């Protein structure tokens with residue numbers, strides 16, 4: 001195994017979201033030279049570059065993302081390096097039928113995008129796993145930022161916002177729990193299943209820092225805003241919440257790692 005100091009493609013240290021999730025993925029991934037890996041929801045290459053360096057020229061990494069801009073960005077970073085790594089555009093919920101099988105399938109921060117048919121999406125991936133192969137996926141599981149959602153819920157009750165509250169609860173219910181995710185792999189007959197959560201504290205201050213926090217705004221706070229039909233009311237509501245940050249810190253994300261092995 002290469003030491004981190006010898007790596008040319010370590011996980012980026014300045015990335016405060018993808019890198020901690022990828023670190024937890026790597027705790028469970030059995031990685032070594034010569035493996036053929038499919039990395040889904042690959043974005044701009046976390047952890048595809050890291051994986052490619054570890055499988056080496058006798059291995060292969062195919063990194064797929066739905067968004068062509070992400071693929072273009074990853075290819076620009078790659079240039080002519082690591083020629084056994086390829087970035088392509090594809091929907092991981094409907095992989096091309098002629099795609100071969102792989103020794104490992106990884107997906108860092110991927111499970112959130114399996115909607116609407118999550119089990120089918122997982123099944124589709126597992127169909128591309130070689131016998132004896134391993135799949136490892138990560139996502140922020142139910143319980144992520146629970147202290148904030150509790151405060152939002154209390155405030156919706158206090159302000160008599162039943163419709164907004166009902167819609168917000170629907171968003172929350174969409175977030176899979178660690179137990180639900182384990183069930184997906186069990187239902188597909190995988191073996192040696194692990195479904196583990198690693199807490200990660202996300203630091204923020206009150207006001208603008210909270211409202212425009214890059215990790216909170218995309219995908220998390222947006223759920224609260226989208227629960228309101230009246231966006232002026234949403235802004236006013238969230239401004240109030242943002243002033244109370246000290247009441248609901250620490251903000252803890254649950255990094256959920258889901259791993260399983262296909263029977264040999």
Ligand SMILES: C[S@@+](CC[C@H](N)C(=O)[O-])C[C@H]1O[C@@H](n2cnc3c(N)ncnc32)[C@H](O)[C@@H]1O
Nearest residue numbers: 018041042043046065066067091092108109113
């Ligand atoms: C949160 S990012 C994670 C990217 C990368 N794995 C990382 O850790 O930085 C999720 C990625 O999933 C991609 N994505 C969303 N839905 C997808 C789908 N159905 N198929 C493939 N990629 C998808 C997005 O374009 C985005 O790049």
